[in-house]
Amino acid sequence: MANPLPREPSADPDALAQLRQEAIDKQWSFGVTRLRSQYRMKPKPGAQPVSWVSSPYNRTKNPVYLVSDCVPLRPRQQRSAPTQKQCLARKITSLRSKLRATRFQESILLKQLLERAGRNICVLDTETTGLEAHDQIIELAIVDVAGTPLFTQRFKPTVSIHPKASEVHGIQIGALEHSDGWPTHHHTIQDILKNKTVAIFNADFDLAKLKATSAAFSLDTRWVDELDTLCVMQWAVDIFGATNRYGTISLANTVGECGLTFEGDAHSALADSLMTQRALLSMSELATPLELELDTLQRQKDAL
Secondary structure, three states, X not given: OOOOOOOOOOOOHHHHHHHHHHHHHOOOEEEHHHHHHHOOEEEOOOOOOOEEEEOOOOOOEEEXXXXXXXXXXXXXXXXXXXXXXXXXXXXXXXXXXXXXXXXXXXXXXXXXXXXXXXXXXXXXXXXXXXXXXXXXXXXXXXXXXXXXXXXXXXXXXXXXXXXXXHHHHOOOHHHHOXXXXXHHHHHHHHHHHOOOEEEXXXXXXXXXXXXXXXXXXXXXXXXXXXXXXXXXXXXXXHHHOOOOOOOOOOHHHHHHHOOOOOOOOOOOHHHHHHXXXXXXHHHHOOOHHHHHHHHHHXXXXXXX
């Protein structure tokens, strides 16, 4: 007699026993997969196949056994529903795993750094005559960690403004005709930055321009090397990843990654310093929601 078409396995023990007996009486034979799925059986030790069938998926041949040469599988154990404590433990494990991601680990390190510095942090940004070594600062702004402006000033340079630089920040040389020269505010800037952690988006660039501008007026540049600085761009790369072939990320992209909206005139020293300050704080708090959720879940679990 031909073997029957596959059927869903019965959850009723009596119906399953009847199904098995019918297969034994009619000397039906099946492959291991159907024996396990429909009859909840497996070949008994030493059982020999009655035939072999070719697999439709590859060149292998699979054994076929008489149901009478098989024994029942052990009954499936019903898993009990997880307890509330087990559910919480799983959520805690998942959150801890997520917090091990690089961006969250870097965010936690940044937050710890800012907490150690306390309110002794300021953010600096500049606009310059260009990108070359001889170019000078023509606008500088400093804000504190809360975003309060500490200093904002334009300067009259001793070199011309490169046309491409003007296209970016919109400052023309004529607009600086009556601005103070760098020496007028040189010591004021030093006093504001002294003994502070100075956060700068592209620290290498702005520090070089602080030295170049001071040197252009034959002023001391050693104070620049003594500054305690923090490169916000490098932290953004560590947290969000580079977005260009230079291995860096722009302030605009950083602001976007933080979920912030750019406010003020982009590429003005004050607006950029304020957005750098906001991005810096945002990056330092990236892991905080997960940490708070983890703490809440841990408290709930401990209370059970």
